[in-house]
Amino acid sequence: MHNPPPAAGREALAAKVYQAVKQSIFDFQLLPGERFSENELAQQLQVSRTPVRQALFNLEREGYVEVLFRSGWQVKAFDFDYFEELYDLRIVLECEAVRRLCAMSAADCHTALAAEQRFWAESEPLTQGKPVALADEAFHRALVAATANRQFLLLHTELTEKLSIIRRLDFTRDDRILATYQQHQAILQAILAQRCEPALRLLTLHISESKAAVRAITLHRLHQARITLQASESNEEVLRTSLR
Incomplete structure (x- = not known):
């Protein structure tokens, strides 16, 4: 039988999920108003829903996301x-x-x-x-x-x-x-x-x-920022590869 990770391990995993989701918001991969589910994040990050849920509640307390009744989660709109x-x-x-x-x-x-x-x-x-x-x-x-x-x-x-x-x-x-x-x-x-x-x-x-x-x-500018950032990171990866 699969044993659950110890408490310290669960906290560390939730912290990693928290940082990953927060960085996705900061990098405009998740935009204000964008909806997502715990299952989607769990699959993307290859973890169970438990650390995802814990991380999202922490992000909710800090004002980055909000839970929607029976509809998953949403990145909070800019105030x-x-x-x-x-x-x-x-x-x-x-x-x-x-x-x-x-x-x-x-x-x-x-x-x-x-x-x-x-x-x-x-x-x-x-x-x-x-x-x-x-x-x-x-x-x-x-x-x-x-x-x-x-x-x-x-x-x-x-x-x-x-x-x-x-x-x-x-x-x-x-x-x-x-x-x-x-x-x-x-x-x-x-x-x-x-x-x-x-x-x-x-x-x-x-x-x-x-x-x-x-x-x-505006939402258009956020989408443009996402494209700009992705292009920049792609160029950096090409440069790193060429230097190997």
Whole structure:
């Protein structure tokens, strides 16, 4: 007789399913409003329904999916007001981080932002949306981490997670990738020169542009983002294969 896996094994399996489904949402493989069943996911991931159900309930608590009465599950539709409120909170938090950076000694400020300066101002620019989106998240996290306030960083990490799907959508456009490099360079230049007010204005404008783009999201654009991301990943796989 087949014995069920121990509790630790079940939890680990549910965690893997959770990450897989969440990544599918972030990568636009599952779009807002799209319906699916536990059986479909179980077959795709080659697991039983139990870890799938546990993972989906966790995702439901976090606001990514919702259960439909006798109709399976559905990716939650975008709540634009919710995302705009998160952007407002990001502006408050990151502006306070910039104030604290500008109040540091010049040497400490340069040390805190040295890695970001090398990446955004001195290294060869990236061109693919997904790695740029991850680098963008790292840039904003670095501003907050430099304050050494653990609660700031914890809150910012939660905000970044909740906004990830919106921010990655922003980087499916080449013009946004170029603008991000230019804006990050300007923000860094102002902070490193300890010109606080210009740095605050630049940062607020930078985040506000992403916030304004939220209302322009359409289902067509989500489908296009899915195609763009799939093409990018296909090109990366071809490159990896050619290098083997």
